[in-house]
Amino acid sequence: MASISEQLYDALGIMVLGMALVFLFLSFLILAMNLVARKFGPVPQVDNTSPAVQPQTSTTAVSPLMTAVITAAIHQHRKKA
Numbered sequence: 001m002a003s004i005s006e007q008l009y010d011a012l013g014i015m016v017l018g019m020a021l022v023f024l025f026l027s028f029l030i031l032a033m034n035l036v037a038r039k040f041g042p043v044p045q046v047d048n049t050s051p052a053v054q055p056q057t058s059t060t061a062v063s064p065l066m067t068a069v070i071t072a073a074i075h076q077h078r079k080k081a
Contacts (some may be wrong), residue, residue, distance in 0.1 A: 002010075
């Protein structure tokens with residue numbers, strides 16, 4: 001029977017080997033995903049014909065009718081419970 005220090009040393013070696021294998025596998029996986037993304041990813045289209053215009057943000061609020069409908073639905077749901 002091996003001593004406790006030999007068992008701990010073996011366990012440490014197995015742990016380091018396992019962590020190294022997982023690190024290598026994940027590194028290879030990330031590399032492969034990046035290569036596939038470059039090869040099959042969408043091609044950016046350059047459109048220099050139009051000037052750079054910032055898109056307008058629409059500040060649409062919820063209509064008062066929709067607010068009333070939602071409030072009535074919540075009130076009816078709470079009334080059932």
